[in-house]
Amino acid sequence: MGRRVTINDVARAAGVSRQTVSRALNDKGEIDGGTKQRVLDAAKELGYRPSRFARGLVRQDSTTIGLVIPDLLNPFFTEVAAGALEAARARGWHVIVYDTADSTAEESTLAVAVSQVDAVVGYFSLGESELDGHLTGIPAVLIGREHHTPRFSSIRVDGRAGIREAVGHLVARGHTSIGMLDHAGRAGPSPRHDWFAGAMTEHGLPAHLVGNAVQSVDGGAEALHELLGRHPGLTAVLTYNDVIAVGALKAARRLGRIVPDDLAVVGFDGLQLGTVVDPALTSVALDTTRIGALAIEQAGRLLHGDPLLPDEELQVDGVLVVRESA
């Protein structure tokens, strides 16, 4: 491809200096109408486009945030991403989205990302020291995960109260045999499981009816199948998230169990998706838009050295939303 057209080429073509071209292009005053038109014509003629690098170098504005998510097709991350995009748009910032797909790509993705963004927010599976290594000092906001180094900032998700609500709701409806479809990460049971266990214990109920699901609709279906195989007496089940819950709904249907009569299902996340399925999903809902927005806001503060959002405000709490499945 041919050498790029620079402001000098335009200047030469229009017979003016390059400062004058700059004036014409940026709508500064102090320029003769005719000259301006001549310059604009020349620019168009040559197909001139200002270099964003050169421009960015001198006008030190323009903020770009890297949003790292494991899977855009997972509706939870889609919602968070939408929230982040909206918050960024309101500020005139740009968001580069990186889908790490399988987590093996995370390291190389980060390496690429770091070169083009001012700050990074999102979901990472790497440990903090590895992260720190790849991030070369860029401000970073971790979502849904505690940080232990002052190096990072994070948005916490607290589902304790919401899950307690959910268990209370089920108990009030007479359920005593309540299970959970957890999503076991590398570190064993999830916090959501712990919240579940805590709530169950409060009610004097056993919390050992637990299955593990892969994070997908099919994963949820399979897991419910398996759990019900082990514990046929189960009448209600909480799930790690809505995607898994939708799978559970599907499996229940195949097994001939009517939801919520034969089996109550409570999801987690409160996604739009839950309103689409039948029966509509009861779920411990998170304000996904707010999660994305908080991450952007905090990244901005980190970036500009503004006072950070205090811990309390960096927390998003789950709230039980009762629909039809429980």
Next chain:
Amino acid sequence: MGRRVTINDVARAAGVSRQTVSRALNDKGEIDGGTKQRVLDAAKELGYRPSRFARGLVRQDSTTIGLVIPDLLNPFFTEVAAGALEAARARGWHVIVYDTADSTAEESTLAVAVSQVDAVVGYFSLGESELDGHLTGIPAVLIGREHHTPRFSSIRVDGRAGIREAVGHLVARGHTSIGMLDHAGRAGPSPRHDWFAGAMTEHGLPAHLVGNAVQSVDGGAEALHELLGRHPGLTAVLTYNDVIAVGALKAARRLGRIVPDDLAVVGFDGLQLGTVVDPALTSVALDTTRIGALAIEQAGRLLHGDPLLPDEELQVDGVLVVRESA
């Protein structure tokens, strides 16, 4: 916020020239191990981060594509976006995502986008001349829309054969009273409607049983309600897309119509979403991943002046996927 730390500051702190700093940072050889470490330490100490603008200015690599979509939360666009992200990732390119939300934002979004990307792909509602005005010569790929100016490139969606298949499928199952839930844009009936009408005519069937739906689940539900009110005899309905179809499924259920027995529903797009609902959605499926990938590929060719993909390859055809709803 304080002045930014430059390579010169690091050089001074480490007591070397800035070229040496550059060498250390970029892992070039030709540098003493000790010096390198000293530089790296100084850089870390000062919190130095290279300016992406300065770096981009001199190393003229790094490609950034702007992806413009009307609504990331609409699962169709999510899938296309995921396809585009993946294709870009494979090339080491960056994708800035712009969600135009309400189309009123499109113009300002474009203005912002243009300053930070090398090419733009996606869905635009602006006319070609307005687009051209905002795009300042940037390569652009329009998805799902014909272009009439050589200025643009576009990815076409052809659902003619797929919709013909769908109608054939319905007719073979004995349906004769087949309607459509269209999504009327500003320009009247959609191409999808025309394909529907064409297929119906081929079968000697009337194609006037048409309703209009807003692009949302609720919009689809409402529209089916309305259409069925006008034409209670309807036994099958095609929809503009899957999102509307899911709404139709919901409305049918509320109206006590069993799908597919009392009412067959055929969507368009073939989204993942269709496998989640019950009954699973029969749909004229598009390869959404390919749409996104094609847009990226073509943008790259435009960018580098490579021979463009020929028209035939820029087309994505709908294919009937029979699941449960028809």
Next chain:
DNA sequence: TTGAAAGCGCTACCAT
């Protein structure tokens, strides 16, 4: 109204 000069922060190239 226009132009000359300086400089944004970095890397490439040539010396040393």
Next chain:
DNA sequence: ATGGTAGCGCTTTCAA
């Protein structure tokens, strides 16, 4: 192995 010089393409003083 290290430093000097030049220059990427643009905008911003400051003069004229």
